[in-house]
Amino acid sequence: MRVVLLGPPGAGKGTQAARLAEALRVVHLSSGDILRAERAARTRLGQEAQRYMDSGALVPDEVVLEMMAGRMQSSDAEAGFVLDGFPRTIPQAEGLDRRLEAAHRPIDRVVNIEVSDEVVTPRLTGRWSCPKDGRVYHEQYSPPKSAGTCDICGTALVRRRDDEPSVVRQRLATYHAETKPLIDYYRRRGVLASVNGDGEIDVVFESIRAACRGSG
Ligand code: AP5
Numbered sequence: 001m002r003v004v005l006l007g008p009p010g011a012g013k014g015t016q017a018a019r020l021a022e023a024l025r026v027v028h029l030s031s032g033d034i035l036r037a038e039r040a041a042r043t044r045l046g047q048e049a050q051r052y053m054d055s056g057a058l059v060p061d062e063v064v065l066e067m068m069a070g071r072m073q074s075s076d077a078e079a080g081f082v083l084d085g086f087p088r089t090i091p092q093a094e095g096l097d098r099r100l101e102a103a104h105r106p107i108d109r110v111v112n113i114e115v116s117d118e119v120v121t122p123r124l125t126g127r128w129s130c131p132k133d134g135r136v137y138h139e140q141y142s143p144p145k146s147a148g149t150c151d152i153c154g155t156a157l158v159r160r161r162d163d164e165p166s167v168v169r170q171r172l173a174t175y176h177a178e179t180k181p182l183i184d185y186y187r188r189r190g191v192l193a194s195v196n197g198d199g200e201i202d203v204v205f206e207s208i209r210a211a212c213r214g215s216g
Pocket of ligand 1: 007008009010011012013014015031032035052053056057058059060064086087088092123124127128136137138171198199200
């Protein structure tokens with residue numbers, strides 16, 4: 001199955017995509033995680049992406065499209081995937097559709113996680129993540145068992161640079177201007193389902209699963 005999770009920064013895309021990919025036995029592909037890994041490895045792509053990410057702007061479409069297209073062609077994506085953070089603009093969505101339709105592998109379902117800016121802001125400023133395995137925590141809503149360390153691998157948790165309040169404001173503005181139009185784009189294509197993302201993580205997950213079961 002091929003699924004896209006849409007939603008503003010902090011909607012819970014990463015949290016839910018990891019669970020959904022496990023449940024569907026497909027790979028979770030997060031454009032943000034892939035870009036952060038490139039940055040940590042100091043590749044040319046990572047260095048180019050850094051200034052956009054640190055300011056809350058989007059990395060140029062053609063750069064992200066090539067990066068994600070390459071990743072989707074890997075053997076572990078043959079059974080399907082859950083896309084998280086991609087596509088994020090109309091040109092990215094059109095480029096993705098062109099590639100998937102040429103391969104006769106169209107998107108089955110796009111799930112839009114609806115959450116207000118007021119709800120997502122404290123989620124982002126209280127987020128901690130594991131730099132090794134990418135697992136995401138929240139100091140209040142989903143704390144690790146032992147403060148400051150990853151439950152799975154014991155690595156010290158870190159805060160993302162772009163979760164600083166001024167950058168969060170810019171990321172939300174970028175979302176409203178450039179990503180929100182994708183809701184109508186996918187509605188017109190007949191693959192959109194919307195779920196309420198302002199609830200317990202397990203409850204939101206059940207809504208997302210139900211939305212995916214309902215896909216053709
Ligand atoms: P990216 O990493 O994709 O960031 P984002 O979309 O802003 O999303 P987040 O990862 O911040 O939030 P999320 O929705 O995944 O929420 P999460 O599950 O972590 O992108 C970062 C940057 O990379 C971009 O700004 C851009 O520069 C660049 N980039 C990436 N993709 C790009 C693309 N396609 N094109 C161009 N540029 C691109 O949850 C957040 C917190 O809330 C966590 O602490 C979590 O524990 C908690 N939480 C989750 N759900 C709940 C709940 N239901 N209740 C309470 N707490 C919850």
